Amino acid sequence: MLIGINCLLDAIKYADHSYNIDLITRAFEFAKDCHSCQKRLSGEPYIIHPINVALILINLGMDTNSVVAGLLHDVIEDTKVSKDDISEKFGADIALLVDGVTKLSNVPLYTKEEQHVENIRKMLLAMSKDIRVIVIKLADRLHNMRTALAWSEQKRRDKSLETMEIYAPLAQRLGMRTIKEELEDIALKYLDPVAYEEITQMLQKQELNNSIYLNNETYIEYIEQKVFNKIKNIASNAKINGRLKSHYGIYRKIYINGKDWEEVFDIYAIRVIVNTVSECYNVLGAMHEIFTPIPNRFKDYISTPKPNMYQSLHTTVIGTGGIPFEIQIRTFDMHYIAEYGIAAHWKYKQGVQSDGLEKRLSWIRRIIELQQESDTAEDFMQSIKTDIGSEEVFVFTPNGEVKTLPVGSTIIDFAYSIHSEVGNKMIGGKINGRIAPIETKIKTNQVIEIITTKSANHGPSRNWLKIVKTSEAKHKIKSWFKKEKRAENIQEGMTEIKREFARNNINLTENELQVFLDSIAHRNKFNSIDDFYAAIGYGGIVVSKIMPPIKDAYSKYKNVPTAPRQNQSARSFSNSSGVTVEGIEHCLVNLAKCCNPIPGNSIIGFITRGNGVTVHKTICPNILNTQKDITQLDKFIPVHWTNSPNNKYISSLKILAQNQDNIVAKVTSELANLNITINELNAKFLKNNNVSIVFSIWISHISQLKSITQKLKKITGIISIDS
Numbered sequence: 064m065l066i067g068i069n070c071l072l073d074a075i076k077y078a079d080h081s082y083n084i085d086l087i088t089r090a091f092e093f094a095k096d097c098h099s100c101q102k103r104l105s106g107e108p109y110i111i112h113p114i115n116v117a118l119i120l121i122n123l124g125m126d127t128n129s130v131v132a133g134l135l136h137d138v139i140e141d142t143k144v145s146k147d148d149i150s151e152k153f154g155a156d157i158a159l160l161v162d163g164v165t166k167l168s169n170v171p172l173y174t175k176e177e178q179h180v181e182n183i184r185k186m187l188l189a190m191s192k193d194i195r196v197i198v199i200k201l202a203d204r205l206h207n208m209r210t211a212l213a214w215s216e217q218k219r220r221d222k223s224l225e226t227m228e229i230y231a232p233l234a235q236r237l238g239m240r241t242i243k244e245e246l247e248d249i250a251l252k253y254l255d256p257v258a259y260e261e262i263t264q265m266l267q268k269q270e271l272n273n274s275i276y277l278n279n280e281t282y283i284e285y286i287e288q289k290v291f292n293k294i295k296n297i298a299s300n301a302k303i304n305g306r307l308k309s310h311y312g313i314y315r316k317i318y319i320n321g322k323d324w325e326e327v328f329d330i331y332a333i334r335v336i337v338n339t340v341s342e343c344y345n346v347l348g349a350m351h352e353i354f355t356p357i358p359n360r361f362k363d364y365i366s367t368p369k370p371n372m373y374q375s376l377h378t379t380v381i382g383t384g385g386i387p388f389e390i391q392i393r394t395f396d397m398h399y400i401a402e403y404g405i406a407a408h409w410k411y412k413q414g415v416q417s418d419g420l421e422k423r424l425s426w427i428r429r430i431i432e433l434q435q436e437s438d439t440a441e442d443f444m445q446s447i448k449t450d451i452g453s454e455e456v457f458v459f460t461p462n463g464e465v466k467t468l469p470v471g472s473t474i475i476d477f478a479y480s481i482h483s484e485v486g487n488k489m490i491g492g493k494i495n496g497r498i499a500p501i502e503t504k505i506k507t508n509q510v511i512e513i514i515t516t517k518s519a520n521h522g523p524s525r526n527w528l529k530i531v532k533t534s535e536a537k538h539k540i541k542s543w544f545k546k547e548k549r550a551e552n553i554q555e556g557m558t559e560i561k562r563e564f565a566r567n568n569i570n571l572t573e574n575e576l577q578v579f580l581d582s583i584a585h586r587n588k589f590n591s592i593d594d595f596y597a598a599i600g601y602g603g604i605v606v607s608k609i610m611p612p613i614k615d616a617y618s619k620y621k622n623v624p625t626a627p628r629q630n631q632s633a634r635s636f637s638n639s640s641g642v643t644v645e646g647i648e649h650c651l652v653n654l655a656k657c658c659n660p661i662p663g664n665s666i667i668g669f670i671t672r673g674n675g676v677t678v679h680k681t682i683c684p685n686i687l688n689t690q691k692d693i694t695q696l697d698k699f700i701p702v703h704w705t706n707s708p709n710n711k712y713i714s715s716l717k718i719l720a721q722n723q724d725n726i727v728a729k730v731t732s733e734l735a736n737l738n739i740t741i742n743e744l745n746a747k748f749l750k751n752n753n754v755s756i757v758f759s760i761w762i763s764h765i766s767q768l769k770s771i772t773q774k775l776k777k778i779t780g781i782i783s784i785d786s
């Protein structure tokens with residue numbers, strides 16, 4: 064093996080705080096055993112990956128438990144080990160960390176996108192409880208990206224895009240510059256290889272040009288020497304290092320902001336690290352003596368740190384040969400935080416959670432809270448991307464309180480960031496004491512004042528949804544309309560659906576329409592058609608976006624050759640779930656889509672936040688998993704089937720058959736004979752001349768499933784039937 068425990072022990076030797084070597088060795092042995100039969104796509108033994116993740120964590124200065132969790136991070140996902148096993152062997156803290164980076168399996172959702180979103184949501188939730196989860200996740204992603212060549216091109220692009228949109232911004236938010244820049248540069252290489260290569264070439268050319276002025280030194284070495292000579296007497300022990308800016312940093316300026324290569328001032332950055340804050344300002348003065356500063360390029364992040372804790376003085380100057388470069392000046396402490404961000408916390412505090420940390424992480428909590436109200440997966444991803452990825456402006460309330468908002472935020476966003484009532488009752492706004500239109504974009508250092516009305520009838524305008532930038536404001540505006548204007552929303556939703564249906568040639572009788580809409584509402588997780596209309600009305604659902612699946616459903620609905628639909632009243636798709644919750648009347652009940660419980664199954668309820676009670680089979684893997692978590696136990700509640708034979712439930716049938724004699728048609732017509740309505744059908748022709756057919760059908764009781772199975776088994780060519 065190329066790489067083993069010795070790498071870790073070596074790294075620990077040079078780390079500047081102590082590690083529990085026993086525990087780390089034990090975790091290494093355990094992970095090695097667990098992954099022993101697995102190989103990476105590159106063909107190397109799998110254990111190489113966890114070792115590298117652990118190494119990254121040691122280099123970041125993370126604590127023993129994070130390093131152990133790094134070694135174990137893939138065992139739950141990839142092997143038979145459970146969270147309990149880890150808890151038993153390594154303690155609850157480590158088990159929580161490992162679980163936090165483990166993807167959800169069996170997510171009860173329709174699309175890959177939705178599953179993906181659920182996983183991101185889970186990760187954010189876990190990280191709001193313990194920030195080490197995200198540091199481990201970032202280390203995992205970093206090593207995967209470093210070895211991305213082994214992936215297929217498609218996977219490389221998918222992962223690179225996700226890295227660019229989620230993980231690099233997260234690293235940025237946490238102030239982890241080294242990781243952020245490496246992630247961005249690797250992702251860029253795969254997303255835009257041409258531009259990446261172009262930048263490499265341009266940098267080389269520039270470097271060559273610049274060295275014309277010099278003898279035998281690179282430009283950076285030359286400047287470093289010049290800086291050193293100037294400051295050696297005012298800052299003893301100063302460390303000076305120069306570097307080229309990252310590929311992605313340059314890419315952003317040229318390809319995204321459309322600047323010319325000449326305008327990209329600072330491809331070089333010189334960093335001067337000193338002992339004290341006063342030395343920082345002295346060095347700044349000295350730099351402005353020997354180089355000409357470019358106006359308006361000086362930034363003092365020491366007196367006003369960035370929200371991710373970054374502190375430094377920045378100035379851009381013109382150096383020898385008219386070549387501009389940036390100088391960053393900071394103390395050693397600031398430097399460590401600038402490079403490792405949140406990870407610096409463990410280096411200094413050894414894992415003690417401080418108030419400052421809590422405050423810095425409050426944005427994660429805010430995102431998560433807001434996201435629980437997201438209406439669609441797409442919605443959620445969009446707001447994550449805006450909330451994590453945006454640059455920020457700092458503005459003040461009239462009382463001098465600072466508010467941080469994404470660049471592009473308006474006065475309306477500001478109002479909602481104070482309180483939803485301030486936003487809802489807003490009639491105007493002032494910037495630095497002057498009245499300004501409320502859609503005005505706010506800028507750093509402005510004092511913003513909101514003018515509100517006491518009138519009880521006043522509320523936001525629907526147009527604001529198109530103006531605001533933050534997802535916080537969007538959600539708050541939507542929820543106002545959701546609450547205050549239900550009747551109006553339903554009306555509006557209904558009109559819009561009618562219009563869209565007409566446009567798409569969806570023709571149904573009034574009865575059919577009810578049945579059809581009821582199933583659409585259910586598919587979109589609404590309890591009734593009215594809820595569905597209302598969501599369209601307040602803008603939670605955009606009709607044009609859900610039309611493609613509706614059109615599919617419509618053609619299936621019209622084409623199913625079977626189903627004596629006339630006999631089936633709308634009742635049979637009744638939105639009443641046929642389940643009562645013990646002790647609670649009129650409770651919102653959803654049937655879980657992961658296990659599709661059917662009358663006759665033994666069931667249990669799970670209280671979800673804001674979404675009533677979800678009913679699962681007691682043997683549903685998701686339930687069995689959740690029951691292991693004692694903090695979740697109070698969310699379980701007994702539920703019972705009511706006797707409602709008219710209710711229909713979605714169930715699935717998986718049929719494997721020989722591909723002969725029009726087998727699919729035979730099965731569908733047999734289902735028709737049995738009066739079974741097909742909700743969805745997927746046939747896949749396999750290479751061995753078999754066909755796999757998955758039906759989703761409406762039935763009313765588990766016993767029906769048995770009789771269907773018996774009937775279908777009599778068809779020649781059927782190999783197996785699973786439900």
Ligand code: MN
Binds near residue numbers: 112136137203
């Ligand atoms: Mn991994």
